[in-house]
Amino acid sequence: MGTPRETRTEQAEAVVDRLEEAYPDSTISLRYSDRLELLIAVILSAQCTDERVNQETEQLFETYDGPEAYANAPQAELAEALNSITYYNNKAKYIRSACETIVEEYDGEVPDTMDELTDLSGVGRKTANVVLQHGHDVVEGIVVDTHVQRLSRRLGLTDEEYPEPIEQELMEIVPEGYWQQFTHLCIDHGRATCTARNPDCADCVLADICPSEKGDSEVDLAAGEPW
Numbered sequence: 001m002g003t004p005r006e007t008r009t010e011q012a013e014a015v016v017d018r019l020e021e022a023y024p025d026s027t028i029s030l031r032y033s034d035r036l037e038l039l040i041a042v043i044l045s046a047q048c049t050d051e052r053v054n055q056e057t058e059q060l061f062e063t064y065d066g067p068e069a070y071a072n073a074p075q076a077e078l079a080e081a082l083n084s085i086t087y088y089n090n091k092a093k094y095i096r097s098a099c100e101t102i103v104e105e106y107d108g109e110v111p112d113t114m115d116e117l118t119d120l121s122g123v124g125r126k127t128a129n130v131v132l133q134h135g136h137d138v139v140e141g142i143v144v145d146t147h148v149q150r151l152s153r154r155l156g157l158t159d160e161e162y163p164e165p166i167e168q169e170l171m172e173i174v175p176e177g178y179w180q181q182f183t184h185l186c187i188d189h190g191r192a193t194c195t196a197r198n199p200d201c202a203d204c205v206l207a208d209i210c211p212s213e214k215g216d217s218e219v220d221l222a223a224g225e226p227w
């Protein structure tokens, strides 16, 4: 078991420093060329891997161009175009409905506020945060996906269980200039080393400050249960 820094703020700073050194090129892995494509890719990525989404959107973005094209696409046709993605029927509905709103209320432009974005179908705070950060250069919060959720708990940065309270706690301790990068660093480390089922603590740059480190810690703080 590692020994965390004295305060959560110091712990968050140490985590950011070390992960930044380990993953200097960390960034979003979804592919898109404009805000609408970003929005659609993020909607599709819920409970699905970015890799799968990128495979599917390569053709999708060639077939449909602009919000009218999605809004006017028949449900069955759009669902068929997405059928290797989890929950493709629902996601096709969300995309058609969100694009209809974008055409009717926002003159075809993806809105740039949290409230307007979260009013769109299929868009929660996490999706809105990604679109604001990468589409509009507006950083209002921290994107808490499954990797951020797991790593923050394992590293003793939060005891909260659900994304929104975790985000609130992280915003108090992660330096504001790193709110965007913190997510990408956690995702990279979560994929490479601190995986959900079998984290490689023996080869982890955070092992000496991680209270869940498997060496002699009995508990995975992410699950709150023994390893």
Ligand code: SF4
Residues within 6 Å of the ligand: 154, 155, 193, 194, 195, 199, 200, 201, 204, 205, 206, 207, 210, 211, 212, 213, 214
């Ligand atoms: S891999 Fe192990 S030591 Fe590293 S952050 Fe995850 S639980 Fe902690």
